Amino acid sequence: MKISSLQKARYEYSPKLPGMLRHGISAICVKEGEETQSVADQETIKALFPNTYGKKEITFEKGENTSEAKKQVVGVILSGGQAPGGHNVICGLYDALKATNPENELYGFKNGPSGLIEDDYLIFDDEYIDEYRNTGGFDIIGSGRTKLETQEQFAVAAEVCKKHGITAIVIIGGDDSNTNAAVLAEYFAANNTGVQVIGCPKTIDGDLKNEDIECSFGFDTATKTYSELIGNIERDANSAKKYWHFIKVMGRSASHVALECALETQPNICLVSEEVSAKKMSLSQIADYIADSVEKRAAKGMNFGVAIIPEGVVEFVPEFSKLIAEINELLAGSKADEFNALPTWKDKYAFIENGLTKESMDVFAILPEGIQQQLFLERDPHGNVQVSLIESEKLFSALVADKLAERKEAGTYKGKFNALHHFFGYEGRCAFPSNFDADYCYSLGYNAFMLIQYGYTGYLSKISNLSKPANEWVAGGMPITKMMNIERRHGEDKPVIKKALVELEGKPFKYFEAHREEWAENTCYVYPGAIQYYGPADVCDITTKTLALEQGE
Ligand code: FBP
Numbered sequence: 001m002k003i004s005s006l007q008k009a010r011y012e013y014s015p016k017l018p019g020m021l022r023h024g025i026s027a028i029c030v031k032e033g034e035e036t037q038s039v040a041d042q043e044t045i046k047a048l049f050p051n052t053y054g055k056k057e058i059t060f061e062k063g064e065n066t067s068e069a070k071k072q073v074v075g076v077i078l079s080g081g082q083a084p085g086g087h088n089v090i091c092g093l094y095d096a097l098k099a100t101n102p103e104n105e106l107y108g109f110k111n112g113p114s115g116l117i118e119d120d121y122l123i124f125d126d127e128y129i130d131e132y133r134n135t136g137g138f139d140i141i142g143s144g145r146t147k148l149e150t151q152e153q154f155a156v157a158a159e160v161c162k163k164h165g166i167t168a169i170v171i172i173g174g175d176d177s178n179t180n181a182a183v184l185a186e187y188f189a190a191n192n193t194g195v196q197v198i199g200c201p202k203t204i205d206g207d208l209k210n211e212d213i214e215c216s217f218g219f220d221t222a223t224k225t226y227s228e229l230i231g232n233i234e235r236d237a238n239s240a241k242k243y244w245h246f247i248k249v250m251g252r253s254a255s256h257v258a259l260e261c262a263l264e265t266q267p268n269i270c271l272v273s274e275e276v277s278a279k280k281m282s283l284s285q286i287a288d289y290i291a292d293s294v295e296k297r298a299a300k301g302m303n304f305g306v307a308i309i310p311e312g313v314v315e316f317v318p319e320f321s322k323l324i325a326e327i328n329e330l331l332a333g334s335k336a337d338e339f340n341a342l343p344t345w346k347d348k349y350a351f352i353e354n355g356l357t358k359e360s361m362d363v364f365a366i367l368p369e370g371i372q373q374q375l376f377l378e379r380d381p382h383g384n385v386q387v388s389l390i391e392s393e394k395l396f397s398a399l400v401a402d403k404l405a406e407r408k409e410a411g412t413y414k415g416k417f418n419a420l421h422h423f424f425g426y427e428g429r430c431a432f433p434s435n436f437d438a439d440y441c442y443s444l445g446y447n448a449f450m451l452i453q454y455g456y457t458g459y460l461s462k463i464s465n466l467s468k469p470a471n472e473w474v475a476g477g478m479p480i481t482k483m484m485n486i487e488r489r490h491g492e493d494k495p496v497i498k499k500a501l502v503e504l505e506g507k508p509f510k511y512f513e514a515h516r517e518e519w520a521e522n523t524c525y526v527y528p529g530a531i532q533y534y535g536p537a538d539v540c541d542i543t544t545k546t547l548a549l550e551q552g553e
Contacts (some may be wrong), residue, residue, distance in 0.1 A: 001131070002388055010432060010533065018463060020062050020474035021450070025099045029063030030454050038480070038495075039210070040485035045495050050188035050490055052182065052458035056500040057212075059476035062449055066473060067453040072097060074452060075107040077116060078143040079173030082157040083202045084442030085433040087132040087140050091294050092445025094129050094479075100453060107164060108389040112144020115179070116169070117153055119160045134438050136221070136430040148180045149194035161195045167322040168452040170445075174203040174216065175497040178460060182314065182480035182495075185458035196457035198448045199480060202240025206256035207545070208499045212478045214551070215416040215465045217444065220436045220543055222250070222428035223257055227528045228308065230425055234265060234525035237304045243420045244294065244400075246393040248309045250425035254501045258310035258446050263515075263545035266524045268293050269307035269373060270516070271396075272509065273316035274502040280318050283363065287399035293520040295407060296398060298415025305525035306513065311425065323360040327375055328384050330355040339376070345369075350375065368398040393421045403426045424447050434531050436543045439470050451477045507549040 021028060035054050038045040046053045051462040090108065106124045109115030122128070122141065132140045148157065161169070164304050171181040178199040185197035199207045201215075204222035209215050225248050233245050251257035255273045262270035269290050276286065281543040290307055297305055315318045330352070331339055342348045353361060364372060372388060378481055397419035407413035433441060440463060459477035467472060471499060483497045502509055518524060532540045544547075
């Protein structure tokens with residue numbers, strides 16, 4: 001296989017473990033803390049998880065290893081979207097497992113959770129693992145979005161584990177995957193299978209975090225990658241002085257990615273979906289907000305700028321969500337065929353006009369035609385509009401252009417407005433993990449094995465104190481049930497890990513809020529540059545502004 005010079009060099013990188021895990025396996029002991037309770041709905045969750053609820057928080061310390069000596073056969077699964085560092089979770093898990101007992105085995109179930117059900121796997125060895133150390137991607141075993149959630153699937157999983165003598169499963173995934181990890185752990189415990197389940201917190205979206213999990217892995221590298229690109233665009237904009245760049249960044253629902261990129265690069269505009277929702281902002285209000293910045297900058301001779309748009313924003317605009325719900329209803333069942341049979345866009349438009357309420361039609365009417373058509377063409381397998389495919393960067397620039405045309409008419413705006421569009425998402429999901437993610441992920445995997453070795457199940461591998469250097473990090477585990485509450489999902493009450501949205505009272509948003517007016521009118525760009533893997537720690541090992549602000553740094 002031909003590999004790049006950087007990949008070759010990264011093979012040699014030794015990820016940093018938390019101080020207490022650095023003295024060898026024989027010197028890791030466990031300290032149990034308090035019994036835990038779920039964050040809400042305690043009685044209901046306790047009843048749903050009788051075998052795994054209320055367990056103790058634990059931390060690891062330097063001391064004599066008193067875990068039971070038995071052969072461990074562990075299965076690992078990558079679940080959901082790629083996030084930089086996933087390979088290192090597996091490498092850390094493998095290294096701890098082999099260091100404990102060379103007879104221990106690690107199975108990798110292929111292409112996501114379905115690999116466990118289909119018994120599709122490989123068994124790792126040194127040669128295979130070494131090819132993936134400190135690299136991006138999930139191609140080591142592949143990933144997938146199948147959910148492990150039904151009793152039938154759990155029964156098959158138990159059979160597969162029995163067949164291979166598997167003693168534990170590690171699920172590397174986001175909030176939903178780890179919710180399912182907790183349910184699987186409970187099933188295995190209730191059925192005395194002897195199989196433990198441990199989760200590891202993954203997602204570039206950064207929305208799996210709470211008072212125990214300081215951040216999900218991959219967020220650091222992905223936001224650094226996008227911030228590099230945004231910074232480069234800012235510098236280009238400030239050089240040519242002729243374009244407004246509308247940049248959509250990934251993050252299916254929460255705006256953590258957009259906000260972190262804004263904190264890193266200080267653009268003129270960054271929308272935050274959670275604020276749009278809280279203030280019940282309309283499309284027109286958002287467009288006016290951006291147009292104000294364009295107008296003020298134009299008055300100072302700056303006909304250029306950069307606006308960051310979070311991927312999920314349109315779903316947070318109340319009038320837009322209503323429109324989407326009505327469109328889904330309008331095309332439900334056989335009505336979609338009737339609509340598709342109409343020969344021209346004009347006929348289709350008349351059908352839409354007939355079917356939508358006046359309120360929603362008013363919103364629909366102001367959308368650019370391309371977006372209008374997207375709403376009716378791109379459907380998911382359930383027939384719903386795929387909101388994540390809506391080109392919101394184009395939507396907002398078109399709405400701003402309309403506003404500016406009105407302002408030109410009224411004589412308040414005299415500038416020029418040329419917009420360019422970008423979407424940064426997949427570019428960041430498989431980058432070589434930053435030193436932070438390489439270290440954090442390796443530690444999560446290594447630590448996951450220690451949880452297995454000490455007999456825990458239904459726990460999330462937890463590494464904390466992350467804004468400090470790695471030797472000060474704290475390793476341990478938290479019962480997943482502690483992070484759960486009951487939420488209404490698809491018409492049913494379900495125990496789930498609460499998704500973390502951007503908190504408008506939180507320090508990262510407050511910092512942004514305090515500075516955004518100045519950034520909107522002036523050119524305060526910051527150019528983070530590319531991720532650095534070699535050099536001084538204050539360039540190479542720093543984590544995100546979000547984490548630093550949250551931890552009061
Ligand atoms: P996870 O929550 O599974 O980590 O995935 C997040 C994400 O990268 C979102 O940011 C994005 O909206 C989505 O996945 C894209 O999904 P897909 O890879 O299926 O296109």
